[in-house]
Amino acid sequence: MSSGERQSGVDRVVDIFEELLRSREPIRIGELARRLEAPRSTLYNLVNRLVAADLLEVMDDDGSVFFGRAMQLYGTAYAETNPLQRHARPLLETLAAGSDATAQLCALRHDKYVVLDSRSGPSLFRITTDIGVPVPLPWTASGRLLLGHSSPEQISALIPADDYTLPDGRVIDPQDFLTDVAKSRDDGYCVTLGLSDRFTCCLAAPVRNPRGEAVATLCFVVPADQPEARRLELLRRLIEASDRLSRHCR
Amino acid sequence: MSSGERQSGVDRVVDIFEELLRSREPIRIGELARRLEAPRSTLYNLVNRLVAADLLEVMDDDGSVFFGRAMQLYGTAYAETNPLQRHARPLLETLAAGSDATAQLCALRHDKYVVLDSRSGPSLFRITTDIGVPVPLPWTASGRLLLGHSSPEQISALIPADDYTLPDGRVIDPQDFLTDVAKSRDDGYCVTLGLSDRFTCCLAAPVRNPRGEAVATLCFVVPADQPEARRLELLRRLIEASDRLSRHCR
DNA sequence: GACGGGCGTCCCATATATTGGACAAACCCA
DNA sequence: TGGGTTTGTCCAATATATGGGACGCCCGTC
Incomplete structure (x- = not known):
């Protein structure tokens, strides 16, 4: 309640994407929190939103997350334009x-x-x-x-x-x-x-x-x-x- | 200072992406604000962050925005995985x-x-x-x-x-x-x-x-x-x- | 030249998203 | 079986991002 910096959700989302690109394979939320040095509760919140928007996908076997189908569509739209x-x-x-x-x-x-x-x-x-x-x-x-x-x-x-x-x-x-x-x-x-x-x-x-x-x-x-x-x-x-x-x- | 709903920046970002996908061509920020019924100042804030992260690109000729190069990389990572x-x-x-x-x-x-x-x-x-x-x-x-x-x-x-x-x-x-x-x-x-x-x-x-x-x-x-x-x-x-x-x- | 409209930036107030912490359940390994 | 770790969810507090408004600027049109 006194120390820790606060970060914008949007910036954190960008960090998530960059970390996933670096990793090139699904990451569990806890691991993601560790790598980004972000609070777990924040990541659960953000990841849930992004999954709902299909920007991320959860692997149903172990709960790890990676890019979702929407990324493919956005990326293709970019490449075509x-x-x-x-x-x-x-x-x-x-x-x-x-x-x-x-x-x-x-x-x-x-x-x-x-x-x-x-x-x-x-x-x-x-x-x-x-x-x-x-x-x-x-x-x-x-x-x-x-x-x-x-x-x-x-x-x-x-x-x-x-x-x-x-x-x-x-x-x-x-x-x-x-x-x-x-x-x-x-x-x-x-x-x-x-x-x-x-x-x-x-x-x-x-x-x-x-x-x-x-x-x-x-x-x-x-x-x-x-x-x-x-x-x-x-x-x-x-x-x-x-x-x-x-x-x-x- | 009393009416208007407030929306999460992350959700607004998702809305931006979906609107760009629908449009399939660059949109100016003012126009984006109109279509999403979002305040202009908010969109300038969000778009600037996203541009800095390369998720969006500004067309230097008329200032309109579209998906950026990072989208292509994220989308490809998805498609390969x-x-x-x-x-x-x-x-x-x-x-x-x-x-x-x-x-x-x-x-x-x-x-x-x-x-x-x-x-x-x-x-x-x-x-x-x-x-x-x-x-x-x-x-x-x-x-x-x-x-x-x-x-x-x-x-x-x-x-x-x-x-x-x-x-x-x-x-x-x-x-x-x-x-x-x-x-x-x-x-x-x-x-x-x-x-x-x-x-x-x-x-x-x-x-x-x-x-x-x-x-x-x-x-x-x-x-x-x-x-x-x-x-x-x-x-x-x-x-x-x-x-x-x-x-x-x- | 005056006018209207859009653009980009700045500022303040407040609603709220972020955060740390606590919790039970699930899990793993000894 | 039992201790240590991780997971997913929930809560209340506050730092801050969002939203509204105002400003100067540029550009077309009348």
């Missing part, structure tokens, strides 16, 4: 089918890189990054392009120190990364070989808004052993598609 | 490609029918119902299946009188509709010819939970002039796929 996403979809399909590779639409979210949409070619069965899963920017070719409009100071301030450490333990020098960002911006594309994964090659091209800032990227994910000629061909297609997408989004 | 949706996707692809028709996953939402996911065959360019758009239950084959576990009283209470009127003005007799529902439940499928659209044939089969209730349907949408033999073949594939999906969802 947003010009970037709407125009990207057919392009991704063409890229993936025509080049038999995994094609992705990527963007910046908070201080990380996320895949927004992804298509795979027919013969390919590689595991591709899940949509919406945050990935450190220095791990990716797209990350270098997405930071093109930021100053070195902004970039240094944005990226957590840990994010320069690759999954295999190697560490990227922040200075080298800044150089990469500048070079990628000038080149208009970025290619990484064996970066986030020793056997993967990523090719990325920027989707730019009218002010020239990279608001998203299109990228290919292919095995690292592809011949040079094929990589160049993939890059050509990618740049053509991203230029087209840039024109659609003004 | 929910067993029904996850297993339905490859089935829809197989159905659509193998039969060159539009295949849809449908379910009940409030007192209407909605498409949850949809794939079209290669040669087909028919306009298909948008995902998430509510359609009166009596207009559809799936609607008849989805009500299979409800009593006649429940059905009569659920369906608004206007929903028995088809787009072309014809009116369905509620008694006939109840008969259709019972027959569809017993048959284990439902076919409609020229119902919601004079030139369209809908074939639907139920996805049942372990208790035998139709929690969703798979359906084909094809031109009405298809030969009987093809319709039977489509129905056979549909029933096989929906049985498979039912097994996956227990």
Whole structure:
């Protein structure tokens, strides 16, 4: 009755959603309260409202909660309406089918890189990054392009120190990364070989808004052993598609 | 300072989302306030929070708002996690490609029918119902299946009188509709010819939970002039796929 | 130029949503 | 069986979010 801060219900709802996205699997209400450091009674109240609205669903086996069907409908409405996403979809399909590779639409979210949409070619069965899963920017070719409009100071301030450490333990020098960002911006594309994964090659091209800032990227994910000629061909297609997408989004 | 009801911010947020889904295009905040009969100051407060959380986006040209990128990520997380949706996707692809028709996953939402996911065959360019758009239950084959576990009283209470009127003005007799529902439940499928659209044939089969209730349907949408033999073949594939999906969802 | 209407922001009062706590029932593990 | 933990529900108190109103601004129209 004297200490504890009070938080708005709406903000708490946002926290719930973000925690569920991070977890990617149902969470029990008690566990949710612990992770968000929120009172249990508050969470029961909020979760019940959200379940009634179908924004969340309770798993009837153990009472844990996850996103509900309404989310799917809202998300689809967004994807169908947003010009970037709407125009990207057919392009991704063409890229993936025509080049038999995994094609992705990527963007910046908070201080990380996320895949927004992804298509795979027919013969390919590689595991591709899940949509919406945050990935450190220095791990990716797209990350270098997405930071093109930021100053070195902004970039240094944005990226957590840990994010320069690759999954295999190697560490990227922040200075080298800044150089990469500048070079990628000038080149208009970025290619990484064996970066986030020793056997993967990523090719990325920027989707730019009218002010020239990279608001998203299109990228290919292919095995690292592809011949040079094929990589160049993939890059050509990618740049053509991203230029087209840039024109659609003004 | 004495009249007006007060509403919870969370409930208002839900109202905002539902109104945006209905509208399917950006709405200005003033207009939103009018439609929801909510104070403008409240909406500015809520919308600003939601925009900050990326659940909503403001269109920079005219200040109207619509769903934001976070919705897409949450919705995708749902679709990838929910067993029904996850297993339905490859089935829809197989159905659509193998039969060159539009295949849809449908379910009940409030007192209407909605498409949850949809794939079209290669040669087909028919306009298909948008995902998430509510359609009166009596207009559809799936609607008849989805009500299979409800009593006649429940059905009569659920369906608004206007929903028995088809787009072309014809009116369905509620008694006939109840008969259709019972027959569809017993048959284990439902076919409609020229119902919601004079030139369209809908074939639907139920996805049942372990208790035998139709929690969703798979359906084909094809031109009405298809030969009987093809319709039977489509129905056979549909029933096989929906049985498979039912097994996956227990 | 005056006018009407919508937009975005700010401010205060109060109705109420948030909160901590307490409770019984269910659960798990020893 | 029995102690420790978790679950879901309920309650009363108060910090605060909601709602009403007022303000200046911009933009079309008359």
